[in-house]
Amino acid sequence: MKPRHFALAILALTTSASTTWAQAPAAPPASSIPARYQNFRAAIYIAVGDARKLADRATFDRQYARAASQLHFDKVYIEAYRDHDFATDDELEKVKSYFAEKGIETAGGITLAAGGKNGQFGTFDYEDPADRAECERAARLAARHFNEVILDDFFFYTSKSDADIAAKGKRSWTQYRLDTMRKVARDLVIGPAKAANPHVRMIIKYPNWYEHFQGLGYDLDQEARMFDGIHTGTESRDPTLTDQLLQQYESYEIIRYYDNIRPGANTGGWVDEASTRDIDRYAEQLWDTLFAKTGEVTLFNWRPMSNDDAAEAGIRPWAHQATSFDWQAELRRWRSSGNDLPPGWGRAAGLALESVDKVLGSLGNPIGIASYKPYQSSGEDFLHNYLGMIGLPIELSPNFPDKANTILLTQAAAADPAIVGKIEGALKRGATVIVTSGLVEALQDKGFHDLAEWTPTGRRVLIDQFVEGFGAGNGTSLNAADATQKPILFPDVRFYTNDSWAIVRGVAGAKGFPLLLMNHYSAGTLYMLTVPENPSDLYALPPAVLSQIRAVAQKTMPVWIDAPAQVSLFAYDNDTFVVQSFRAEATPVTLHIAGHALQDLQTGATLNTAPQTSAESSDGRNTDTRNIVPTVIPPHSYVAFRVIR
Structure with a gap:
């Protein structure tokens, strides 16, 4: 089935859930407003079209109430430019002030993209004086209004105009683009932004397709150190439906990689709800971003977090099982809380973040x-x-x-x-x-x-x-x-x-x-x-x-697992670990640990080991003595433990 037809089929299956609530917006009951997270900050990115609409106070109040009823968020990124669309100075200041009234931190954003064409993302032609001027103007605009500005992940280079071909010369396209984008970063983004606001911190968000970066001018070496910080695209989405075919584990692994590229300068992970076959896949991306121990998760974008629509749950054969993301239980709770609108993607984010926040504080590095x-x-x-x-x-x-x-x-x-x-x-x-x-x-x-x-x-x-x-x-x-x-x-x-x-x-x-x-x-x-x-x-x-x-x-390592594929292990330096199943059925897993028992970090219960096993390691030279604990992980769920030695 083609992706568009697949999405329509999912929509048809989920429409009935959204029609059981009244459609008129209403303020949420005070008791339903989500609490602050203890182990990370949540931010929402507002694309320029939505940011400009929020300059209308009535629109802001309505959308803010809806978003804040579904999840706690500490910060917003207010975009000043995308695809030739500039916000005005007045619009940016109004939206910034409205969020400040609510106690929400504000930062700026720019997306240096030139719109799509023939199914391919369009980038600026950095040999074109008009495109260079537009890039510089966007950087100056955002920096005038914010002390932190993030670049969404279109700061790459695909153009092969005659001017590009001439400028490339004998260099490979990879080398030409790396050389060019380092200069663009310095001369058209960072320099102009610092000139407009000497206090601004410029953050580059690197996307998820890191294996191919160099071919399009993204440089995790020199360029990444030119900016004041980096941010990580952790959108792994569906592993078999989308064209990138990124595997779920990447939402964790890419944070770790970028952390090791610039220790202390990786400001967070970035997730969207797009191209997910079921709502659990969205939750998994958020969990795995945070299992990597980043300090901020950025939700793209404001529109699905704040509109009145119900989140599309998708096809979920496991829907009536008790899983780590129990959307059916949340639907019942939401209905009983007196909310007039159905839970949307904002509530899906809130539920996932509240769940993982309960265990993150126990996990080490x-x-x-x-x-x-x-x-x-x-x-x-x-x-x-x-x-x-x-x-x-x-x-x-x-x-x-x-x-x-x-x-x-x-x-x-x-x-x-x-x-x-x-x-x-x-x-x-x-x-x-x-x-x-x-x-x-x-x-x-x-x-x-x-x-x-x-x-x-x-x-x-x-x-x-x-x-x-x-x-x-x-x-x-x-x-x-x-x-x-x-x-x-x-x-x-x-x-x-x-x-x-x-x-x-x-x-x-x-x-x-x-x-x-x-x-x-x-x-x-x-x-x-x-x-x-x-x-x-x-x-x-x-x-x-x-x-x-x-x-x-x-x-x-202090732990390893016996399990079928599509079960992942995240380990930490304080004898804690998380095992996560991406499978659609309950999955038996045997935990091999260097200890005599486990403490369940979610329930506090103690799990004792089976009799000690001693097996010759595969090189025929050493022995590996571990105790084992069998467990079963529900579909699309995780368990978290501490090893008791």
Whole structure:
């Protein structure tokens, strides 16, 4: 079904819910006004068209009452410019003053976009004097009225006009755009804004498609340090319906990555309600943004937070189960509270934020498997997020983790010309280094054979049998006994038997292929994770295969999980963790912990462990002793625990 037709079908299913309330706006009962959040701030972004309408006091009062009845918010960003539409000085000052009366902090916003054309986002042509002048005018306007201004995520460059082609010269489009946008940031945005208001803080919001930034002039290295702060687009939306196909885990992982790019300067995450198949997906984006321990969540945008419409719940087979986002229970509560309008997207945001606020204060600083993505790199696009969706907590950084005990490296790490030497250094100090098959392929002519003689053959093979075993022997099948295994296409990598050993192998016919390959080097251990040709096929691996991967990657962490794919783990440095299921059914999960019990952070209950288990780790050399706790996670829900040692 086409996305538009799919959305219409959802609307038809949810229309009846919105017609049970009167349509005339009314002030909310005082008891229903949401309380302040304890562990973060909530902000709402107001696009310029809505900001200009809010200059009318009657419109402001009506819309403000509706928004404030559904969620608490501390701040608004009032946009001064978007798509050739400028707010006036008078309009900005009026709206700013109205929010100030309500005790709401105000900041400015600009979206340096030139409108859409032929289904593609339009950007300024920065070789065009008129576009350059309009960019500068927008920056000056916003800075005159606000001491903080954020750029929405259209500060990139797609134009290929004749002027651009001439200016590019012999440079690649990537290099030309990086060079140009650094100058634009300095000369047309930051400089003019500071000239108009020396006290203004200029914040650049980077969007969610970070793997491709450099090709359109976004620079997480030099440009990100030119601004006073950065903000993070955490809109992962629906993972299979939208054209970007971003996986749910990214709403967490991208915050961690940007935090490591500019520690202390990442001001928050940014979520919208667009392109979500069900209302739970909106809540999950908000939760995962905050599980990354950011201090602010920005809701885009004012219109769905303040209009009279009911939120579209979508198709939810789990609707009558008790989940972390219990929308059916909220509908009953909302009706009984005497509200004359149905709950909208503002209430969906409020419910999600109130839920997660109850556990965030107990969580420490995020920890995960150290992974390295150099600036301006790409390769095995967004693989870290697929790995996050099979239960691996990832801590992504633009800096090589030279002190980490376990390091995960994807093909993107090949952008560092010194990467082979860095891998060797980590192995010599005793680290576990996990490289992907994509990285092995990228480093074939760059010295990787000095570490291990692993050679991609260029062949691809369909595998539907999975076997675990170390040393000589028959091996143990990892296929689920009660399921038909989907054949998965893997690259073939050649290795020397007994020099290396396949901890997990795939079998096709009468031939074996390494899927988790091990080689000892100096004091450390080198592993290769063979990645399916389609990374989403990681979700089709048998749970027992996923458990083998987790046992290797997380052996130094305080917790790991046994679960099917699409269950994620978020871990913290104070022995707390969160397990979140993105699945549509209740899912059994076994928790492997370095402790004797767990405290449920939502209920306070204590869960005792099952008898202690001691299993030989997959490298055949060490043992890993953990206690286990079985649990069941409802659909689209999370659980939060503290390990009791």
